[in-house]
Amino acid sequence: MDYLHYFRESDEYMRSLFMCMDNAHALEKMYSWDNLGKDNPAWKEGPYITSGRGGNPISREQPYVLRVSTALSKLIAYQSAPPNEGAKSLGHRDRSIPANKIIPTVSICMQFSLLENYDHSEFNRYKESEKIMNDKRVKRYDRKPVKERLDIIEEVTGERVGVHLYNAYISVSNLRNLLTHEPRYLCNSPMTAIDYYVTCQAIASVLNRVLATRPDDNELARRECFWEHQLKKFDAVLEF
Template sequence: MNNFEKYKELSAQSICQATMIFDLARSAEKLVDPNCSGLNNPAWSEGPYLAPYVGAPEIPKAHPYVIMISIESQAAVNISHTGSASRAPTSNDGIIQLILPENNGSRADRYISKLVTIEQFEILKDFLVSISAPINKKQSLKSIGKIEPVVLSELEAIIARRNELTHEISPPISNMREAVEYYNSCIWLAQVFNDSEHYGKRFTLS
């Protein structure tokens, strides 16, 4: 398997794994969200969501479900509130409020999309290094004249977005649609650099 085929395999595994994890997480989010209760709720008109096997009874959606959290989640809450993994926080009413960032009602969307976008760049970077192609802003500027402007523009855009998500504390919020589009841009760039000795001079975006 050559470097490009290996790149395609790794990048495909990464994005498909991320979208599947998102589907599972978002499906669970809907089931525990009171705003999604009711069989005719718009939340169930578009995936992802859990559905019964063909012929099996419908999953009840009249009321929200509760989730029994993992040992890891409990430890994270404990450490963040009490400084000890083994000591749980307390409150007068027994409820610990976790004010966590979300995107359109989803905590999974922004975090999974952010992580897979960064991972996609790292997979692409590894391939580009193997063929001595530019992997950062400084190198891309040195490639002006070698790289078709449309290719250079796309490369600089994915570098800039990766840098935002990696280095900024509060970057513009990402989502899974953007992550899949980012993957599409990465694999297009990899194809361009792989196919042309002159860094994409024969290629333009369709």
């Protein structure tokens, strides 16, 4: 995965997941008994479903019902015990994790995976170009924790990545580890997921500066001010 490929993938996954989140959250509002009435606060701020210009207004005086897909039907049947014929219940909505929590959580795990993929790919290209494939210092690079990898980068390149980069990379790694290893640990805010995404891209920009020749891309150049501002927050390892 090269630099531009990383950014295309990072942007597309984030945009797609957040579109899914808005669609799902808007639907959750439609079938909730808590949101009845056109003056209900649920309809003051998006996401929500509304009719197009000139169309008939959607009634807010009743909740709606979701007809589920064949795939979800199969999942419900598998999870239902004991199995029986006929309709299966989804259960109370409070038993499901809301879209605005589960999707930001998934997005964070995906963004870290993409960042590590880019990190490993870029370092492998650097090893080949510098003919240090057999150097003992770089053995099993992709199996090492973040701090050790950054130490190796500084040692073999002779360049400093900076304390802010160290702290930022360790911070994003810590949150991903919590989400993947701690039971029921979730990202409770979509804005946290966006902050995380921008931080990952800022880290990638520094890795590229140290390990490769940054491509001439006007769109990425526009983001430089965001990345610089983002990394300056990490005077220490932080919690998102």
